[in-house]
Amino acid sequence: MPLPIAELHLHIEGTLEPELAFALAARNGVTLPHADTDALRRAYDFQDLQSFLDLYYALMDVLRTEQDFADLADAYLARAAAQGVRHAEIFFDPQAHTQRGVELGTVVEGLWQALGRSEERHGVSTRLIMCFLRDESADSALATLKDAEPYLDRITGVGLDSAEVGHPPAEFREVYEAAAALGLRRVAHAGEEGPPAYITEALDVLGVERVDHGLRCLEDPALVERLVRERIPLTLCPLSNVRLRAVDTLADHPLPAMLDAGLLCTVNSDDPAYFGGYAGDNLDAVRRTLGLDEERLRELARNSFLASFLDDDEERRARYLAEVEAYRF
Numbered sequence: 001m002p003l004p005i006a007e008l009h010l011h012i013e014g015t016l017e018p019e020l021a022f023a024l025a026a027r028n029g030v031t032l033p034h035a036d037t038d039a040l041r042r043a044y045d046f047q048d049l050q051s052f053l054d055l056y057y058a059l060m061d062v063l064r065t066e067q068d069f070a071d072l073a074d075a076y077l078a079r080a081a082a083q084g085v086r087h088a089e090i091f092f093d094p095q096a097h098t099q100r101g102v103e104l105g106t107v108v109e110g111l112w113q114a115l116g117r118s119e120e121r122h123g124v125s126t127r128l129i130m131c132f133l134r135d136e137s138a139d140s141a142l143a144t145l146k147d148a149e150p151y152l153d154r155i156t157g158v159g160l161d162s163a164e165v166g167h168p169p170a171e172f173r174e175v176y177e178a179a180a181a182l183g184l185r186r187v188a189h190a191g192e193e194g195p196p197a198y199i200t201e202a203l204d205v206l207g208v209e210r211v212d213h214g215l216r217c218l219e220d221p222a223l224v225e226r227l228v229r230e231r232i233p234l235t236l237c238p239l240s241n242v243r244l245r246a247v248d249t250l251a252d253h254p255l256p257a258m259l260d261a262g263l264l265c266t267v268n269s270d271d272p273a274y275f276g277g278y279a280g281d282n283l284d285a286v287r288r289t290l291g292l293d294e295e296r297l298r299e300l301a302r303n304s305f306l307a308s309f310l311d312d313d314e315e316r317r318a319r320y321l322a323e324v325e326a327y328r329f
């Protein structure tokens, strides 16, 4: 039995496995530019975040109907459950779909078909986090938040993703203020490729409660001290960092140093179909390559539930935390 964890950094569109991409392409009459799943997998040789995003957005063309989004999310939940995920806070990118003519309602209703039965089917509780694309305008983000109003009972929070460098968090101050006024939780990608100043801005200007990635905080000791003091969770994604070349090799990943520094780290999969593994695969990889011992792994699992948005269900959080403490490796 795998270690129970919460996955807090997972883009549902990044769970589109090549086999499902081809099946949906056939179902929807879409022609992919790749000959077959092997050819598509060979394209997963990324230089940086942008080279990944180019393929990630292109492949979304196969996602057209509610059923497609339901199938995508259901496949993720099944895989995640098998790897120990007990609770998943799932990102989606509405603008990547509405821009190509797929309505927001199709996306949310489709995802909800899978999320609504996830506990019964997979034993995984879920939350949905709507991300704004930071390489689109702040006005587009505001329009997206407005469009989402009919679905807010299904959306727990907002996030900020896509190409980071040159798109500082402060550009999205207004939409984050509006989201907060609607009672939404706030997170943002920062310090994946962008500088530590973006992490500070995400905290001070956007009011985020968690930082997605946050890897580059290590370049600013005062920021590290603040993140430790304020117990700001970081949702790290080790295999993603290797594939997108934020670190040279997994052996160079600073996770052990970050834990030693007292940072509230969690381990997540980001876009598992593209980066070579789901949440449990990420934990296995850091255990083997970075030599994390059992107590460090238990700490990562505990952190994941502490950092989750289960504040509306403390009884459940306590149950998950008890499972972590009782776990025998």
Ligand SMILES: Nc1ncnc2[nH]cnc12
Binding pocket: 011, 014, 049, 056, 161, 162, 163, 189, 192, 240, 270, 271
């Ligand atoms: N790792 C990542 N960083 C920024 N935007 C993303 N969208 C999907 N995965 C992402």
Ligand SMILES: [Zn+2]
Binding pocket: 009, 010, 011, 161, 189, 212, 270
């Ligand atoms: Zn991400």
